Structure formats: C-alpha cells, structure tokens
Amino acid sequence: MSTLRHALGLAAKDLRQEWRAPHALTLTVMTGVLMVVVLALGLGPTGAAHAGGAGAILWTAFLFAGALCFEKTMSAEREDDALSALLLAPIDRSAIFFGKFLSNLVLVIALVLVVTPVGVVLLRLDISGVWAEFSAVAALSVIGFSAAGTLFAGLLGGSRRGSGVLALALLALSLPLVLVSTQLIDRIVARAPASGPGVPVLVAFDAVFLVAGWLAFEPGLESRGAT
C-alpha cells in the first residue's frame, strides 16, 4: 500500500508541476495536432475522407508527440539534480516508476482526448455508435505505450547523450502495439467484425512493459550515475 501511496504522491507532484507550467503538455498536444494536420494535408481532400488508414495517422501523431512528452517529463528531473534526490528518498524504487508512469499516462490521455477530435474532423472519421470500442482500444494502447515510454525515458532520456535515442527505441518496441491498435481502429471505424488476437495482444503488451518497467527501471536509473 505504501508503494501505491508514494507512486500516487509522485504522480500528483508531477501533475501539479505540469498544471502550474504546462510545458510538456503544450508541446505534446501541439505536436500531436500538427502531425494530424500535416498528414491530412498530405493526403489531400479526397484521401482525408477515406476512413482506411485513419488509425495509422492518429498513431503516428501519438507516437511522436508521446516520445516528446516522455523525454520532457524525464528531463525535468535533471534540473537541480532532482533525480538523485528522488533515488535517495526512503521509498520503494518501484514507486518512482509507477509514479512517473501514472503522470505520463495522464498526459498521453490528454493528448489522445485533444488529437482524436481533430482526427475525427479532418479525416472525416466516423466513430459515432462505436465510442465504447474505440475508447477501450485507445485506453489499452496508451497504457502499454506509457509504460514503455516511462521505462525507456528513465533508461535513455533526460540526458544530453540520450537525446533523440528515446524516440528510436520507443518507436521500435511499440511496433506490435501500433500494428494491433491501427488494425483494430480501422476495423472499428469500418464496422467490421472483430477477429484475431487483437485485444489479448494489447493486454499482453501492457503486462510485459509494466512488469519490465517495474523490474528494470531501478537498475537503469542507478547506472546513470554522473551522466
């Protein structure tokens, strides 16, 4: 219970900070919106009206904006050596991972809540009547994405040398998540019957990265040392 309490406390601290000075949120949301706009522009009036591929456009926006978000939230811990202080605090180290995960999850959910309506309008995405299915797929997807992003932001991000490589690692490891999520979104939008291992794969992805984050976050952070 104390781990959960500490994790919630850390998440609340990050979100309070973000509320006062929403640098990460602004950057994330604006990048997501811009990506959808650019891709919709690139497709042109005829292409943007096509429902197929809407999942891919949305996910492209989520991936790149999300990677920026994770990089930004981790780099904030470098300021004034806040990360060292956090590691020395008398709390279970896994609370640090889960706290960062929860705050990142909230920011990514905010990203999805803003970018999806933009996608609905520009791409003429019709999700009326299938809101529940769409939301369920989106929720499962962002949980796994946030877990993977938090883990690798802790391992790679927030340092000068690690800058840019977070996106590289995150995009590669998130490919199965992207593949399943885009296929499911396209089927939901097309009102096609669901088939195949889609939802179980999303659940498995979430489980793998939550457990991997719980186990690997601490040794990865400790290796940062003076970097």
Place this chain on the structure above:
Amino acid sequence: MNGLRPSIVMAYWALTLVLFGVAIGAATFYAPTEQTMGDIQRIFYLHLPAALCMFAACGVVFLASIGYVWQRSDRWDNLAHGAAWVVVVFCSIVLATGMIWARYAWGHWWTWSPRLTFSLILWVLFAVYLALRPTLEPLSRRALISALYGIVAFLDVPLVYLSVKLLPDIHPASVELDPAMRVTLVLWCLPMAMLCAGLIFHRSRRYARARATDESDQPVPPLGRQMHA
C-alpha cells in the same frame, strides 16, 4: 573462437565453405524444380535456414543479456552485441530472399503478409539495438541499457508474432517438400548454422578487443555508493 588456435579457426571456416559448396550444388543440380514456382523456389533453401539462424541468434541475445544483468560480466555484453549484429545480417538475408520470392510469386517486391512484416519488425528491433549502443556512455552503462533493451526486445518477439496474425496472409501456410528437397534443405541448414555460430563468436571477440583498447570506459558506481563514498 575466443583464444582458439588460428589453425582451428581456419579449419572451421574452410569446412563451412566446403559445406556451402555442397549445399549450392545440391540446390542447383540435385533438388528437383518445383512445379508451381519453378526455379525461383530454390531461394527457399537459403531463406528458411537463414530464418532459423536468425531466431537462434535472437535467443543468444536474450540469454546473454540476462547473463549480463545477472553477473555484470563484459563477456556477456560482447556476446549479446555480437549476436545482435548477426540477427540483423541474417534478418536482412531473410527479407531480401522473401522480397525476391514475393516479386516472382505475387508480382510485388513487398506484401504486408504476416511473415514478411514479422521479419521487418524484427530487423527494426535489433537494428535499433545496434544504433543505440554508440550513444550510451560509459561502457558499463552502455552494456546494462543494451542488455535491458535486448531482454525487452526479445519479449516483444512473441507479441510481434501474434500482432501480425491480424494481417491478411498470402504466404503459403505449409510447404510440401519431396525427399530430395528435404535433403537439400538439411544440407543448407548445416553451413548456415556454422556461419551463424562462427560470426557470433568472431564479432564477440572483436568487440572484446575493442573494449580492451577503449579509453573511455570510466565505470560509474551505482548512485547509492557514490553518495556514501
């Protein structure tokens, strides 16, 4: 290969070369021409063994990465690094031969069939492993982060396998081979396996030599020990 006499190494590679010669001869003259695809089907004898060796090398990356996280010995990191390089090489062979097959079988260089997509994602996962490494310092941190990435990437492999099942499949589900084709396939598997193992050891040894001469290796103790020093 580590610390082995040069004569043994030379004999190993000579034997591998001879076995490749036998395999190429079998694929060209012994194996019959496949009825549906014709001569292009012979690329299968390179494609399947390369895929099997690729999976084996993925397993080596996984086990060596676990070994490094557990024991923090540089040997494990060198082995994982060498095996990851071999994964990318063999995956490139699988992709290239798969694309040639797709071009002649279905008229396109690329189809989003589950198997080709799976190979592509695998290639990306391990190419990123190789791209990440030079960006991380010191070497001890590079080894640990690479090991953690290697473990997570391997755990991603079954997820990739399941996720590509959502894609429409035009790849044949199973391949019927007559006895001569099976013999040819086995004759290809042996030299490919020797090439895979030999390359893993060769690269591991090369990375060990590079590590020994690298002056940038300033090991950083874990944070807790720093504060208590």
